[in-house]
Amino acid sequence: MPSKSAVLRPRSSSDPFTAALLPPPNETPEQRERRLQEEYEAIQRSNDIDEQLKRDGMALRKHKECVKVLLLGQSESGKSTTLKQFQLLHTPAAFHAERIAWRSVIYLNLLRSIRRILEALLPPTTDDNPDESMSSATSSSNSQFHYANRPGTPNAFSDAAQRHFERYAARLAPLVALETRLMRQLACPDDEEATHLDPALLPPYATPTPDPNSYGNGYGSSHHTLPRARSVGASTSKELALRPTSKWKQTFAIGGRIAVSGTKSEHTGEIRGWWEDPDDPVHVLHACADGEYGMVALWRDSEVRSALARRRVRMEESSGFYLDEIERITAKRYIPTDGDVLRARLKTLGVIEHTFTLKGHNGIEWKIYDVGGARNQRQTWAPYFDDVNAIIFLAPISAFDQVLAEDARVNRLEDSLLLWRSLAANKLLANVNIILFLNKCDLLRAKLNAGVLLRDHMISYGDRPNDYDSVSKYFRNKFGALHQSHRPNKERELYIHLTSVTDTRNTSKIIADVRDIILKANLKGSRLI
Ligand SMILES: Nc1nc2c(ncn2[C@@H]2O[C@H](COP(=O)(O)OP(=O)(O)OP(=O)(O)O)[C@@H](O)[C@H]2O)c(=O)[nH]1
Ligand SMILES: [Mg+2]
Incomplete structure (x- = not known):
């Protein structure tokens, strides 16, 4: 039976390029074996490269056409409210149609x-x-x-x-x-x-009235000693x-x-x-x-x-x-x-995806994921980490004297700080853009004006002035420093905004900024600019 090369030789001899690839004449069986093996490996490599190119192309298209943003933070931090602001800004007709519901x-x-x-x-x-x-x-x-x-x-x-x-x-x-x-x-x-x-x-009147002189929340912190305040958001x-x-x-x-x-x-x-x-x-x-x-x-x-x-x-x-x-x-x-x-307050369970397309940005699709922030909901977050372009983390800084609705031993601000630290340190998020909303600034201002002292709830605040500017600056530095010292990627920048996400005028400006930051970083990441 004629060999494969012998069959090919007469057909290809007129094509100089193919002729150059033909096996040498007088090839020994060992040489032939080695050549076929090398050809096989070359085909494998070529297939691998094709596959990689296909994947890169898909990733590139995905970067170009879809920006994924995850809203994170403890329960009642304002994630769903931020999502509503995105809807109000980008799909106002749909937002208004739902008002009656x-x-x-x-x-x-x-x-x-x-x-x-x-x-x-x-x-x-x-x-x-x-x-x-x-x-x-x-x-x-x-x-x-x-x-x-x-x-x-x-x-x-x-x-x-x-x-x-x-x-x-x-x-x-x-x-x-x-x-x-x-x-x-x-x-x-x-x-x-x-x-x-x-x-x-x-149950009738459930939580004992806190003793303002009793300190310690059993939460193992070096810088906080907290009175057992009745949870403002909690009910019986x-x-x-x-x-x-x-x-x-x-x-x-x-x-x-x-x-x-x-x-x-x-x-x-x-x-x-x-x-x-x-x-x-x-x-x-x-x-x-x-x-x-x-x-x-x-x-x-x-x-x-x-x-x-x-x-x-x-x-x-x-x-x-x-x-x-x-x-x-x-x-x-x-x-x-x-x-x-x-x-309106409606607690989120699970993950809610909202998709919209930005006008004037080449039809880029945005997917915003709003998750439940209560402690028993946080296990739903991680599966989204390896495929997200940006995270907006919300920390309600007015909550420094409140406790979690789901666990009255835990101070809300301390929970936010711990959550923030673990997120900042997460290696899966090393290249994800992170934007921090220090939220509920309107309530913070009102609380400080009413004479509630931060130092009574956060010893590390010491004798600093109890006004809004000093307190918000302190929180900005505290959250910023945690990010700085725990981020796995020293190049990663942090964008911090002081927000009251129920306020549409200010929030729409902030959302426009955030949108530009995310788009620029996303395009840079996919080497489109
Ligand atoms: N005054 C004021 N209220 C706010 C602000 N942000 C959110 N809220 C209110 O706080 C409540 C809780 O906000 P949500 O957006 O539902 O909180 P969430 O983070 O989605 O909470 P979960 O779904 O439980 O994880 C809502 O009634 C909001 O209207 C703010 O900046 N200022
Ligand atoms: Mg929610």
């Missing part, structure tokens, strides 16, 4: 605030006064709240005050039932983690949390039953007519808003305010704060404004 979340936020106030007005329980037996408590007619006073117990209100508070609880009782109903409607029926609220399980029951798969926006975009058959507004495209549905939550809210012992009276009542101050409940700082606007929010034809939607 946020109505229910805003109602729930308001209902939660009212319940938290009512809980704070309860007398201390036997948990607070272990020397008292349960049997000594007599319960009021209200099934959810037990207003029996125990004179002489530390922190107890006077009998007259307690009776006064009890009247609020009686008038506002329908709101507790409404909260449960709305929670059930919003959560996925098959979602075990989605929040549900069982009024029967509502879970808050509403939804998975990305939840269909809550669709459910509530159409309002109530009447709204389904209602007409769309010419201006906003929103369905109108929900106020004609007797089952719509607005009716209970509206009925409980005004008049004696209504919601407005509760929030304006100086006796209630001083009771809250005694119990160290600062509602103004809590997420989803609408108590100053009860009349507007509970109006029958209320439609949330952009500002209302930005302030």
Whole structure:
């Protein structure tokens, strides 16, 4: 049988290039074996190079066409609010179309605030006064709240005050039932983690009032000693949390039953007519808003305010704060404004991806990932680390005197610092652009103006002035220094912004800056400039 080369030789001899590649004449079997092996290896190498080129090409296209940004930070740091600002800036029509769906979340936020106030007005329980037996408590007619006073117990209100508070609880009782109903409607029926609220399980006044002189949070820190403050964001029951798969926006975009058959507004495209549905939550809210012992009276009542101050409940700082606007929010034809939607609090579970295309940037697609920041959610972050172009990390610096909702032993600022340090040191992120938002600066300013001293919560602050400029500069340096000393790549720059992401005007400027930083770095990384 003729050899392969012998068969090829006559066909190729007229082509000088092919002729040059032909095996030498008189090739021995060993030489032939070696040559074939070398040819085989060359083909393998060539295939490998082709594969690599294909991968590089894909990576290049990916860099060019898709920028991936991960929003990180502890729970309530402002990640979802930042995502809303991106949406408002880049897909305003979609943002506005969803405004009506946020109505229910805003109602729930308001209902939660009212319940938290009512809980704070309860007398201390036997948990607070272990020397008292349960049997000594007599319960009021209200099934959810037990207003029996125990004179002489530390922190107890006077009998007259307690009776006064009890009247609020009686008038506002329908709101507790409404909260449960709305929670059930919003959560996925098959979602075990989605929040549900069982009024029967509502413990009365849960957290002991902190002793301002007691220090130490059991969190093992050298530079912090922290009083056991009541968590401002925490409540005695879970808050509403939804998975990305939840269909809550669709459910509530159409309002109530009447709204389904209602007409769309010419201006906003929103369905109108929900106020004609007797089952719509607005009716209970509206009925409980005004008049004696209504919601407005509760929030304006100086006796209630001083009771809250005694119990160290600062509602103004809590997420989803609408108590100053009860009349507007509970109006029958209320439609949330952009500002209302930005302030609405809905805890994130899992990871939410939002995609949009930037105009005037060659159609580059952006994918922004918003993750849950609570401790039990943080394991979802790492899988995104090896494929991300930039991270926006949010640290709410107003939270220096607060504790985590999920663990009342942990100071929020300290949690942010530890999280930041481990992120800054992460080798997988060595070449990822990192942008730090020192957030909730508006609340920080208000807190410092109200006389809360940083040094009482952070010993390392020492005798520095307690004004906004000094404190924010201190935080900027502290976070900056942690990045500087732990970053795995000494070339990596850090961009720090002082933010209040509920403020659209300032945040849109910051977002434009961030967008340019990320785009430039991304293009440089893919050698397109
Ligand atoms: N006043 C003020 N409120 C803010 C600011 N940033 C966020 N908030 C509010 O704080 C609450 C929590 O913000 P989110 O954006 O839901 O927090 P998150 O980081 O997504 O929290 P998780 O989903 O639990 O991880 C919301 O009610 C926001 O409106 C801010 O800069 N100032
Ligand atoms: Mg969120």
